[in-house]
Amino acid sequence: MALPKQIVRGLFHWTAVHPQIRIRVSSYYLAREHVLIDPLLPSPGGLEWLERHGPPEHILLTNRLHFRHSARLVAAFGCTVWCHRSGLFDLEPELKARPFVPGDALPGGARAFKIGILCPDESALLLPRVRAVAIADGVIREGNGPLSFVSDEYLVDDPSQADRVKRGLKAAYRRLAKKEFEHLLMAHGHPWLHEGRAALRAWAKGNVGKKHR
Numbered sequence: 001m002a003l004p005k006q007i008v009r010g011l012f013h014w015t016a017v018h019p020q021i022r023i024r025v026s027s028y029y030l031a032r033e034h035v036l037i038d039p040l041l042p043s044p045g046g047l048e049w050l051e052r053h054g055p056p057e058h059i060l061l062t063n064r065l066h067f068r069h070s071a072r073l074v075a076a077f078g079c080t081v082w083c084h085r086s087g088l089f090d091l092e093p094e095l096k097a098r099p100f101v102p103g104d105a106l107p108g109g110a111r112a113f114k115i116g117i118l119c120p121d122e123s124a125l126l127l128p129r130v131r132a133v134a135i136a137d138g139v140i141r142e143g144n145g146p147l148s149f150v151s152d153e154y155l156v157d158d159p160s161q162a163d164r165v166k167r168g169l170k171a172a173y174r175r176l177a178k179k180e181f182e183h184l185l186m187a188h189g190h191p192w193l194h195e196g197r198a199a200l201r202a203w204a205k206g207n208v209g210k211k212h213r
Contacts, residue, residue, distance in 0.1 A: 004029060004042055004049060008183060011130045012053070013191055014042045018068070027068070028134060028185055030127065033108030034058065037125065037134045038066035038187050039073060048074050058082060058107040061097075062136035062187055063122045064090045071095060082106055087121030113176055117168040125174050132183035132196070133176065138169040139203065141189025147203040150188075159211070166208040177201035 004012040010032040011136055015024045018040060024184040034057040039052040041136060054159050055077045064087030073079045074095060083091060085099030100106055102114035102123070110179050115138055125134040134211070139147050149155055149169070152162040177200045184196025 004053075004076075007193060008130045008132065011127075011132065011183075013185070015190075016040045016042060023188070025068075025188055026186055026191070028191075029053070029056065030108050030130065033129070034074065035060060035108035035110065036079070037181065037185070038062055038068060038136075039066040039070065041072065047072075049075070052165060057150055060106060060108075060110055060125055060134075061087070061123075062125060062134055063087060063119060066187060067095065073195075080107070082111070084121035084123050087119070113179070115169070115172045115176070117165060117172055126179055126181060128180075130183065131181050132185050133179065133181045134185040134187070135173075135176075136187050139173060139186075139200070141186050141192065144190050147192075147199060163208050170204045170206075170208065171201055173204040177204055 004014040007013045012029040015026050018025050025040055027039045031053045032151055034054050036056045036059045055080050059079050059081045061083045064083050070081050081095045081097040082100055083097045085101055088097055088099055091097045100112045102112050104112045109128050111126045113126055115122040116137055122136045141147055142148055149166055152159055156162050156165050177197055181197050182194055184192040184200055
């Protein structure tokens with residue numbers, strides 16, 4: 001597990017191995033705004049690090065499955081958890097998660113944007129101060145590599161629907177790429193700094209199955 005690294009002034013990124021799915025995932029912290037995004041605690045000393053750099057007050061989820069260590073953070077700091085309203089059914093009641101819908105203004109100046117292809121609650125979070133957008137699972141990045149989809153076996157239950165789902169995702173990300181941002185914050189993969197919007201736009205314009213750097 002890696003300690004948080006400041007990638008943009010006031011925006012920290014780290015990776016950790018998810019205890020259930022056993023793959024490395026990304027989390028983010030807007031220190032000035034006291035806002036966590038899809039948080040899996042950095043270790044060792046993750047709670048202490050957050051206490052020194054905050055502490056956090058809010059947790060924003062790009063989809064319901066990214067609650068990760070939210071319960072520990074609620075217990076430690078009293079954070080308020082925010083999730084798209086269609087995903088609240090799958091979160092533990094003790095989280096007392098609050099709902100949002102596309103277009104809502106959220107803590108830290110974030111604004112919700114609808115993706116909603118892989119699941120109804122899949123969202124992007126526009127973060128104006130740091131000129132970034134955080135996305136969920138519709139597009140991933142292997143380390144510092146190009147943008148891509150997850151493999152079809154994880155993308156859809158019915159393989160015959162894979163191309164339809166991919167076309168829907170690319171259309172959603174083309175709409176997102178019309179927004180103003182520079183940095184693309186991946187849930188799976190390293191953030192794409194400075195040219196993130198251009199990378200997303202180029203990838204989303206390509207044919208299904210074609211990868212773009």
